[in-house]
Amino acid sequence: MKKTLLSLTLGLLLGGGAVFAYLESRVRAEADAEWSEVMQKKDADLARMKASLTESRTTADNLRQQFESAGLDSEPVRENELDIQRLLNDARPLMKSLALMFGEQRKIMTEKWIRGMAEKLAQEMGLTPEQTDEMIAHFLKLDEQNFEKIKAMLDRKMTILDVFTVMKDMNPQKSMDDYVMAKMTDDQKKAWETRKLESKAQQLERTANWQMERMSRSLNLDEAQKDQVFDILVKTNPNYDASLAVEGVGATTELAAGKTQEEAIAEVLRPEQMEEYTKMQERQANERKRWTDALGGFDPMQFIQGMGGGAFGGRRGR
Secondary structure (H helix, E strand, O other), X not given: OHHHHHHHHHHHHHHHHHHHHHHHHHHHHHHHHHHHHHHHHHHHHHHHHHHHHHXXXXXXXXHHHHHHHHOOOOOOOOOOXXXXXXXXXXXXXXXHHHHHHOHHHHXXXXXXHHHHHHHHHHHHHOOXXXXXXXXXXXXXXXXXXXXHHHHHHHOOOOOHHHHHHHHHHOOHHHHHHHHHHHHOOHHHHHHHHHHHHHHHHXXXXXXXXXXXXXXXXXXOOOHHHHHHHHHHHHHOOOOOOOOOOOOOOOOOOOOOOOOOHHHHHHXXXXXXXXXXXXXXXXXXXXXHHHHHHHOOOOOHHHHHHHOOOOOOOOOOOO
């Protein structure tokens, strides 16, 4: 009996141990499987994060390369800073896109302007139909060449001097002068020179009128002062020549040798106008300096004056 009980007890213990070991192995296996699944998920998340980081770095590198190739400045703009150089280069990709987008429309409008100019000159200078057609063809070709220069300029980092250099190279006054001297008869050349003088006089008149009206609003000039100031503004213009018949200019105002424009105008003003005139000069000087500093010491007004007056301008009375 004792042997039987002992055998049963041993059997139960062994069976229970086996069952417990089996159950424990099942639990451990399930736990290992869950842990393995968690780790695989973490590994997958980590791989996605690495891939995203790599993609972000690639995107950042590509953006940096685009900034460098486009000549863009990624540094923040300082408050109240006028940086023409930066504005030019930051806007350059947009200007290139717009130039290409509206290139065909620009070509149509330019051709219309060239034909109108040639027809007007044909009437004024007595051009033959053959001369007119040749002039149109010449300036259409020149326009294509100039447009290629502009696109080439927009393909590289540029300075304000580059812009004005291209403008000077494309100067329509000089282009027309060169063409007339090479292609026209002597009588037509004389007609052209006469037209240039008239246009130059008109340009001087328009500029002086604009300056005088601007001063009059600030200084409350009377009519006599307006006439005197107008004379001074015309005669002190770098492009003025005594042979030019500028409308409204008489012999009422004689400028002493070496006298500046500011000194001559000051002599015309009443004492109560001088204070405001001095302030106006200071404002203009500060604004001119601000722009010159922003352009790296480059004075655009001197550049434009050096290009000469326009030969195609219309007339506008005082």
